[in-house]
Amino acid sequence: MTEDQILGLITQNIVLVLGAIFIVVIILKGIKIVPQSEKYVVERFGRLHSVLGPGINFIVPFLDVARHKISILERQLPNATQDAITKDNVLVQIDTSVFYRILEPEKTVYRIRDVDGAIATTVAGIVRAEIGKMDLDEVQSNRAQLIGQIQHSVETAVDDWGIEVTRAEILDVNLDQATRDAMLQQLNAERARRAQVTEAEGQKRSVELQADAELYAAEQTAKARRIQAEAEAYATEVVAKAIAENGIEAAQYQVALKQVESLNALGNGSGKQTIVLPANAIEAFGDAFKMLKGGK
Numbered sequence: 001m002t003e004d005q006i007l008g009l010i011t012q013n014i015v016l017v018l019g020a021i022f023i024v025v026i027i028l029k030g031i032k033i034v035p036q037s038e039k040y041v042v043e044r045f046g047r048l049h050s051v052l053g054p055g056i057n058f059i060v061p062f063l064d065v066a067r068h069k070i071s072i073l074e075r076q077l078p079n080a081t082q083d084a085i086t087k088d089n090v091l092v093q094i095d096t097s098v099f100y101r102i103l104e105p106e107k108t109v110y111r112i113r114d115v116d117g118a119i120a121t122t123v124a125g126i127v128r129a130e131i132g133k134m135d136l137d138e139v140q141s142n143r144a145q146l147i148g149q150i151q152h153s154v155e156t157a158v159d160d161w162g163i164e165v166t167r168a169e170i171l172d173v174n175l176d177q178a179t180r181d182a183m184l185q186q187l188n189a190e191r192a193r194r195a196q197v198t199e200a201e202g203q204k205r206s207v208e209l210q211a212d213a214e215l216y217a218a219e220q221t222a223k224a225r226r227i228q229a230e231a232e233a234y235a236t237e238v239v240a241k242a243i244a245e246n247g248i249e250a251a252q253y254q255v256a257l258k259q260v261e262s263l264n265a266l267g268n269g270s271g272k273q274t275i276v277l278p279a280n281a282i283e284a285f286g287d288a289f290k291m292l293k294g295g296k
Contacts, residue, residue: 029061104162
């Protein structure tokens with residue numbers, strides 16, 4: 001084999017090797033494997049051509065270029081603090097945190113330069129606007145409602161950037177020292193007022209219970225008197241009936257019974273005493289004893 005043939009063979013082999021390398025490069029350039037957490041923005045001649053999703057994708061080598069590789073993972077903005085004035089003119093400091101993710105990378109790439117800065121500025125403006133619509137008490141008590149309003153407003157504002165706001169949080173609401181002192185005084189005054197109201201209600205309840213007790217006692221006394229009066233009326237009715245049926249003897253019997261009861265009461269008195277009775281009283285008691293024996 002001559003020297004020219006050897007050179008020709010070497011040249012041919014080099015060409016084949018270069019051709020193989022070129023084909024491999026073309027294949028590698030035409031295949032794009034996109035990770036699950038990313039999307040690629042492809043440009044052709046400097047203009048948007050397509051967006052590649054996760055997995056194996058094919059492009060035209062040397063014409064199509066994956067210019068931007070965008071993460072679609074959820075992101076969190078750094079916690080931010082901004083001043084705001086409530087509807088009742090109270091200065092507050094709001095600590096916020098925002099989470100978002102990119103849904104349409106082509107919009108994010110070509111419509112906004114600093115995504116985080118733009119969202120932070122938008123959130124600050126919306127927070128001030130929403131706080132200005134509410135009193136301080138509403139800000140403190142309706143935090144969930146306020147967060148919902150802020151998230152909705154932010155979502156509307158960043159919709160043209162291909163971004164989804166997944167969550168917006170108000171971490172804290174801080175007040176200046178003067179406002180804190182005023183609120184503390186108000187809180188102490190409210191506690192004192194509640195204590196006075198509680199004490200007054202206790203006294204009122206005590207008076208009501210005392211009145212109820214007195215009313216109950218009066219009702220029971222009246223009831224006892226009514227029962228006693230009914231008993232006396234019944235006894236009188238019995239006596240009257242006996243007199244009507246037996247005549248004067250029944251009346252004399254009742255008188256004699258009362259005389260004996262009176263004598264027993266005098267005799268059962270405390271201490272030693274001497275009872276002096278007139279003779280006619282003794283005769284009367286004797287008649288009463290006779291009638292009692294006769295009645296028995």
